[in-house]
Structures are given as C-alpha cells and as structure tokens.
Amino acid sequence: MIRREPEYQIPRKGLTVWRLYGLIYTIFLSIIAGVASFLTYKFDGPTFIYYIAIVFVAIPALALIWLFPKIRWDHWRYEVREHEIEIQSGLFVVTRTLIPMVRVQHVDTSQGPILKKYDLANISISTAATTHVIPMLITEEADRLRARISELARVAEDDV
Amino acid sequence: MMYKKYKLHPVSAVINFIKGLKELIIPFLIIAVANGFKIESNDFWEYIPLLIFLLVLIFYLISGFIRWWTFVYWFEENELRVEYGLFIKKKRYIPFDRIQSFNYKESIFHRIFGLVQVMVETAGSTDGKPEVVLTAITREEASQIERETKKVNIEQASENEFEDKNQLEAVEVQQDLHEIIYKISAKDLFLLATTSNSIGVVIAGVAAFISQVSEFIPYERIFEELSIFIQFGFMIVLMTIFFTFLMAWIVSIIITFINYYDFTVVQENDRIVITRGLLEKKRITIPKNRVQGIKIVENPIRQMVKYATVVVESASGGFGEHDKKIMLFPIISNQRMLEPLRQLFPHFDFEMEPDFIRPPKKAKPHFYRIDILWLLPIIGLCSYFFYPLGLFSILFVLPVLMLRLWQYKTNGFIITGNQLTLRYRVISRVTFIAEKKRIQVVQSKQNYFQKRKNIASIQATVMSGITGATARVSHLNESDVNELLSWFEKSKEMKKEDA
Numbered sequence: 001m002i003r004r005e006p007e008y009q010i011p012r013k014g015l016t017v018w019r020l021y022g023l024i025y026t027i028f029l030s031i032i033a034g035v036a037s038f039l040t041y042k043f044d045g046p047t048f049i050y051y052i053a054i055v056f057v058a059i060p061a062l063a064l065i066w067l068f069p070k071i072r073w074d075h076w077r078y079e080v081r082e083h084e085i086e087i088q089s090g091l092f093v094v095t096r097t098l099i100p101m102v103r104v105q106h107v108d109t110s111q112g113p114i115l116k117k118y119d120l121a122n123i124s125i126s127t128a129a130t131t132h133v134i135p136m137l138i139t140e141e142a143d144r145l146r147a148r149i150s151e152l153a154r155v156a157e158d159d160v
Numbered sequence: 161m162m163y164k165k166y167k168l169h170p171v172s173a174v175i176n177f178i179k180g181l182k183e184l185i186i187p188f189l190i191i192a193v194a195n196g197f198k199i200e201s202n203d204f205w206e207y208i209p210l211l212i213f214l215l216v217l218i219f220y221l222i223s224g225f226i227r228w229w230t231f232v233y234w235f236e237e238n239e240l241r242v243e244y245g246l247f248i249k250k251k252r253y254i255p256f257d258r259i260q261s262f263n264y265k266e267s268i269f270h271r272i273f274g275l276v277q278v279m280v281e282t283a284g285s286t287d288g289k290p291e292v293v294l295t296a297i298t299r300e301e302a303s304q305i306e307r308e309t310k311k312v313n314i315e316q317a318s319e320n321e322f323e324d325k326n327q328l329e330a331v332e333v334q335q336d337l338h339e340i341i342y343k344i345s346a347k348d349l350f351l352l353a354t355t356s357n358s359i360g361v362v363i364a365g366v367a368a369f370i371s372q373v374s375e376f377i378p379y380e381r382i383f384e385e386l387s388i389f390i391q392f393g394f395m396i397v398l399m400t401i402f403f404t405f406l407m408a409w410i411v412s413i414i415i416t417f418i419n420y421y422d423f424t425v426v427q428e429n430d431r432i433v434i435t436r437g438l439l440e441k442k443r444i445t446i447p448k449n450r451v452q453g454i455k456i457v458e459n460p461i462r463q464m465v466k467y468a469t470v471v472v473e474s475a476s477g478g479f480g481e482h483d484k485k486i487m488l489f490p491i492i493s494n495q496r497m498l499e500p501l502r503q504l505f506p507h508f509d510f511e512m513e514p515d516f517i518r519p520p521k522k523a524k525p526h527f528y529r530i531d532i533l534w535l536l537p538i539i540g541l542c543s544y545f546f547y548p549l550g551l552f553s554i555l556f557v558l559p560v561l562m563l564r565l566w567q568y569k570t571n572g573f574i575i576t577g578n579q580l581t582l583r584y585r586v587i588s589r590v591t592f593i594a595e596k597k598r599i600q601v602v603q604s605k606q607n608y609f610q611k612r613k614n615i616a617s618i619q620a621t622v623m624s625g626i627t628g629a630t631a632r633v634s635h636l637n638e639s640d641v642n643e644l645l646s647w648f649e650k651s652k653e654m655k656k657e658d659a
Contacts, residue, residue: 002639002642003642003645003646083649084648084649090605092607092608093605093606093607094605094606094607094611095603095604095605095606096603096604096605096606096645097601097602097603098601098602098603098645098648098649099600099601100648100649102597103600103601127600127601127623128475128600128623128628129600129601129621129622129623129624129627129628129629130600130601130621130627130628132601
C-alpha cells in the first residue's frame with residue numbers, strides 16, 4: 001500500500017528565510033571563531049587553531065545555509081482536509097503526522113520580525129496532548145488556513 | 161440568603177508550614193555545609209545566613225497560618241466556592257457538574273486528628289495539579305462536599321429528562337453498584353517488591369550506606385570463627401555482597417509494603433476508585449470516560465513469571481504531581497488480569513497474544529545497526545587504553561545485541577475494530593491499548609535507510625498529563641504503517657461511501 005504525499009509545499013520564500021536563519025547562526029559562529037583567531041594571533045598560539053576555526057565556521061555554514069534548508073524544504077508538505085490535517089516534515093527522519101479534526105483544540109498563527117519582513121507566518125495546531133507547526137506560510141494563506149481549520153474543527157463530530 | 165462558610169481544620173496551618181519547610185531543606189543544607197556546621201563564632205557576619213534562614217522560617221510560619229485563617233469554602237448556586245488570601249484575595253468557583261472527581265490523601269498528621277486532604281479535579285486540571293486543594297477537613301465535611309455535588313448533579317440530570325422520576329430512580333439504583341475489582345494480597349506485595357525495578361536503586365543506596373558505615377561494622381568479630389576455616393578477605397567481600405542484597409530486598413519490601421498496603425480497586429458506577437497506603441492513605445477516583453489508554457507493562461523478570469503491571473493513562477492527574485501514571489494493578493498474573501480488565505473496560509479487547517503485525521525480516525538489522533555507532537568508539541577506546549584487558553569490552557556487544565533482537569521479537573501492532581494495540585519493548589515489554597477516539601495524533605517516521613528498505617516506524621499519542629503519552633513501534637513494513645494511518649483517517653472514507 002502506497003501513500004501519496006500531502007499536497008502542498010511551503011512557499012519558496014520559506015526556504016530563503018531558513019537560509020537567512022542559517023546565515024545568522026553562521027555569523028554568530030564566525031564571531032566566536034574570529035575571537036579565537038584574534039586571541040591566537042595576539043598570544044602567538046599554534047597555527048592549527050586557525051584551521052580549526054575555519055572548519056568550525058565553514059562546515060556549519062555549508063550545512064545550515066545550503067544543505068539543511070534545502071532538504072527540509074523538500075520534505076515539508078502539508079494538507080488540510082475535511083477530517084484531518086496531514087503534515088510531513090523532517091531533516092534526516094521524515095515524520096508524517098496525522099491529526100484528526102475532532103482532536104484539534106486550537107490554532108494559532110505567529111510571526112516574528114524576520115517572518116514579518118517576508119510576509120510569512122507560522123501556524124501551530126494544538127491537540128489536548130501535542131502541538132504541531134506548519135511553518136513559513138504566506139501570511140494571507142496562514143490566516144485563511146487558521147480560519148478554515150478552526151471552522152472544520154468546530155463542525156467535526158466524534159463518529160467513532 | 162447567607163450561605164454557611166466552612167473553614168479548614170487548624171491543623172492545616174501546621175501542614176502548610178511543614179510543606180514550606182520541605183522546600184527549605186535543600187537551601188538550609190547548602191548554608192549548613194557552606195558554614196561547615198560551625199555555629200559558634202564571634203564574627204557577627206557569619207550569623208547572617210542563619211538569620212536570613214530564621215526570618216524565612218518565621219515568614220513560612222505566618223503565611224501558613226494566614227492561609228488557613230483566610231481560607232473559606234462554601235456551596236452556592238450549584239458551585240463549590242473557595243476564597244483565600246489576605247492582601248490578594250483569590251476566589252475560585254467551580255460548578256458541581258464540572259467536578260470530575262475527588263481525591264483524598266491522609267498523612268499520619270491527618271490521621272491523628274481524623275482529617276483528610278481533599279483534591280478537587282476538574283476537566284481543566286490536566287497538568288496533574290488539582291483545581292482546589294482543601295488541606296485538612298474532617299471526614300464528615302469531606303463526605304458533605306461529595307453529597308452536595310452528587311445531589312446537584314442528580315437534580316440537573318433529572319431536570320434535563322422528561323421522566324425525571326424514572327431517571328432519579330435509575331440513578332439511585334445505579335448508585336448501589338460497588339464492586340471490588342482487585343485487592344492486593346500479601347503474596348503479591350512480596351512479589352511486587354522483589355521484582356520491582358526500584359530494587360536496583362535500593363541496592364545502590366544500601367551499598368553506599370554500607371560502604372559509609374563499614375568502618376564501624378565489627379567484621380573481625382563477626383567472622384572471627386569463620387575465618388579460621390576460610391580465607392578471610394574473600395569471605396568478607398562475599399558476605400558484604402550478600403548482606404547488601406538482603407538489606408536491599410528487605411528495605412524494598414518495607415517501602416513497597418508501606419506504599420501499596422491494602423491496594424484496592426473498586427468499581428463504582430462509571431468510576432474507578434483506587435485506595436492504597438499504610439501510613440499515608442491515598443484514595444483517587446478516575447471517571448472511566450477520562451481513561452485514555454491502558455498500558456500493560458512486564459519487566460523481564462515479571463514476564464518470566466508471567467506477571468504484569470497495569471497502568472492507566474488518564475486525562476486527570478494521579479496520586480499527585482510526582483506520579484502521574486495511575487497504577488491500576490501494581491502486580492497481577494497474566495491470566496488473572498483479563499477478567500477484572502474486561503469488567504472495567506468491556507469495550508476493549510484484551511487478547512494478549514493476538515496475531516500482531518510484526519516487523520519484517522529485512523528490518524532486523526535496523527534494530528541493532530544504530531548501536532554500532534556508539535559501541536565501536538567505546539570498544540575502541542577501551543581496547544586502546546586498557547590493552548589487553550580492554551579487549552573484553554567487546555563483550556558489551558552481547559547484551560546490547562540480545563536486547564535489540566528481543567525488541568525485534570516483541571514489536572508489533574494490531575487493529576481490532578476501533579481499537580489499536582501497540583506492543584514494544586524498551587527493556588520492559590509494554591502493551592499499549594487505546595481506542596481510536598482517544599488517540600490524539602498518529603505519526604509515522606522514516607529515515608533514509610528505512611526508506612531504502614521500505615520500512616517505517618509508527619507512534620501514537622494519547623492525552624495524559626501535559627505532554628501526553630506516546631507509544632512507538634519501530635521498523636515495520638511501510639505498507640503496514642500506511643494501513644494504520646489510513647485506519648486512523650477512516651472516518652472520512654466511510655462518510656464518503658455513505659454519501
């Protein structure tokens with residue numbers, strides 16, 4: 001039995017934002033590496049510290065800016081149907097989450113300063129036990145989806 | 161109309177104070193250790209920490225007293241109303257029909273004065289904390305609250321119905337259902353203590369204790385005569401180990417005995433009432449419709465003797481903050497557990513050895529492959545640094561491999577109608593049973609290697625405490641996992657067929 005993937009992908013802009021997050025993190029690492037290199041220079045430390053510093057920045061930079069966002073973006077899929085929400089996510093482990101509409105307790109959208117700049121928003125869906133996030137949706141789409149989920153969740157009936 | 165306002169028993173001021181004291185023990189120890197227990201000193205500044213401590217103590221004493229002084233509860237407009245606080249008044253009104261259950265606790269303190277602590281649970285109190293805690297009231301007052309609640313709920317139930325007379329009678333008839341489902345026997349208590357996981361903790365504790373006091377144990381005198389026959393040192397080691405185990409066993413039995421003494425499960429209408437305890441008596445009530453899932457846990461030793469522990473995942477809290485899982489049967493034999501379980505949960509299917517859908521043969525390597533990642537470096541380092549003795553670290557592989565293969569043998573799931581049964585093993589074998597309507601989320605997980613072999617893991621989460629309880633079965637056939645996913649969304653398909 002083969003199961004098809006959920007229908008919708010995250011907008012391309014989401015990928016850009018993830019790369020931006022990676023960049024911010026890389027800058028943070030570079031500062032640490034820079035300070036370490038400066039101290040090495042100042043106090044005549046061994047040369048190999050420079051190489052370590054370079055690797056310490058370069059590998060995370062490659063992974064966080066280029067590789068991980070791409071893989072993550074490729075894996076992210078979501079679909080909101082009448083009776084359930086299906087989310088596919090993950091970096092190394094692909095997780096598929098199935099939330100019945102009846103179990104949805106509330107839906108939130110949230111937006112930080114960077115997301116606001118890109119006109120994106122995260123949706124988080126809470127059940128009685130867990131919370132699930134669909135990230136990086138166009139604000140308008142996120143609002144529409146939130147309204148739709150809360151509407152569907154309200155009319156959903158326990159039929160089991 | 162004025163309503164009679166009830167106060168708590170004065171003892172509750174003391175109990176509040178003691179509760180505060182418990183929180184102070186650790187900071188006090190830190191201060192004491194930092195001071196090196198040197199109380200007598202000429203320097204005024206060295207008394208400062210002690211002074212602060214004393215002030216805090218007095219503060220706790222007063223606040224405990226004020227809390228009792230200002231605390232009142234009363235019944236008004238079908239609500240239980242609670243008010244307390246001196247400067248900041250806190251009021252809490254709970255409609256009777258929202259009250260899920262009353263849980264009781266009697267510490268030794270309570271029992272001297274014939275009091276109980278009452279914890280009021282509502283549907284909202286999911287984080288394990290009760291909505292209202294009445295620290296100490298008399299038994300008579302406690303049953304009055306319960307009567308009041310019952311009365312109102314029956315009235316409301318009958319108001320909603322047309323044939324209120326019949327309804328009222330029906331409710332009254334129903335009230336008589338009071339069935340003892342399970343009562344722990346002395347033999348069970350013994351077995352529970354002996355096979356419990358905590359025996360390891362106790363062994364460690366006793367071992368630490370003995371190593372501390374071993375200086376004072378007159379080994380020489382004890383073994384004087386024996387040592388004539390047997391090599392001295394060897395005997396001491398052997399005897400110490402033996403005594404450690406014996407002590408641990410006895411301590412563990414005593415602890416178990418105190419905690420689980422008179423463990424009784426009673427079925428009252430649609431509620432399960434559990435009472436337990438020798439010194440501190442506890443009583444909790446679980447409405448059956450709050451039960452989210454059932455876990456049957458068998459640790460390896462118990463599995464061998466065919467005994468298990470049955471745990472209930474409930475939406476409301478358990479005996480307190482510290483153990484949220486509610487033990488239904490602390491220990492029960494596999495054959496004997498079926499009947500009471502069926503009695504309590506007639507809608508469940510408790511077939512213990514059904515045809516589980518199990519991981520395929522090709523999934524076998526996935527169970528132990530991941531362990532190579534951490535075993536190899538450990539073995540490598542051990543062998544390198546402790547050559548040649550370190551080579552024996554290769555033997556680590558054996559127990560790990562065996563456990564993993566055991567997990568492979570255990571794992572499985574089965575769907576029977578609207579019920580999902582997952583079975584898995586961490587070390588203990590867990591059989592997790594839940595109805596579809598209680599399952600909050602189902603997730604499938606698949607990593608790159610699993611994808612190549614078309615296998616995947618599945619996990620289901622039910623509500624329990626704040627985070628919920630999750631059961632996970634690893635490395636199943638992808639198609640079986642998909643089957644489970646579509647079973648979970650079946651409601652949609654059925655509707656479409658109807659239309």
